[in-house]
Amino acid sequence: QVQLVESGGGLVQDGGSLRLSCAVSGRTFSSYEMGWFRQAPGNEREFVAIISRSGGRTFYADSVKGRFTISRDNAKNTMYLQMSSLNPGDTAVYYCAADARTLYSSSPAQYYYWGQGTQVTVSS
Numbered sequence: 001q002v003q004l005v006e007s008g009g010g011l012v013q014d015g016g017s018l019r020l021s022c023a024v025s026g027r028t029f030s031s032y033e034m035g036w037f038r039q040a041p042g043n044e045r046e047f048v049a050i051i052s053r054s055g056g057r058t059f060y061a062d063s064v065k066g067r068f069t070i071s072r073d074n075a076k077n078t079m080y081l082q083m084s085s086l087n088p089g090d091t092a093v094y095y096c097a098a099d100a101r102t103l104y105s106s107s108p109a110q111y112y113y114w115g116q117g118t119q120v121t122v123s124s
Contacts, residue, residue, distance in 0.1 A: 002026035002113045004096050009118030012086055016122070020081040022096030022115060029077040030054075033099055036070060036081045037108050038092035038120075045095070047106040049081065059106065063089075086122045093117040 008020040024032065035050035049060045049070035058070050069082040079096060097111035105111075 002032075002098065004098060004113055004115035006094065006096050006115040006118040009094060009120045011121045011123060014087055014122055014124050016086050017082070017084045018086065018120060020083065020094055020096075020118060020120075022079040022081075024077045024079070024098060027100075029072075030074040031100055032113075033101070033103055034070075034072060034079045035097045035106075035111060036079075036094060037097055037111075038090075038094045039117075040092040043092075045108045047108065048094070050104060050106060051079065052104060057104065059104070061106070083120070086120075088122045088124045091120060091122050093119050 003025045005023045012018055030053055036048040037045050038048050039045040047061050051058050051070045051072055055072045067085045072079040095117045096115045098113040099111045103110050
């Protein structure tokens with residue numbers, strides 16, 4: 001059984017920063033491709049960023065490129081999302097996702113394991 005647990009969400013002012021974490025247990029963390037997705041009320045879940053197993057490749061949604069940084073520490077079984085220059089449009093529940101296949105996909109439907117989500121609210 002693989003478990004993903006997000007943390008680090010909260011309320012931040014426009015222009016502020018947050019760092020989200022996703023702790024993974026159950027199997028070898030380095031065997032999973034990982035991603036961050038988000039879902040705002042009334043919207044579909046959307047892609048934010050993905051990272052390869054080694055962390056050597058990353059890919060970002062245009063809306064967050066240059067402001068967010070995805071990373072992972074395979075020794076700590078943890079993935080991170082450093083978010084800067086946040087704006088109210090970033091308000092959403094943020095989810096981490098994992099899959100053991102070689103996907104490198106931005107589609108949420110391709111990921112098998114999901115965390116419970118962490119709320120990020122950016123006030124104007």
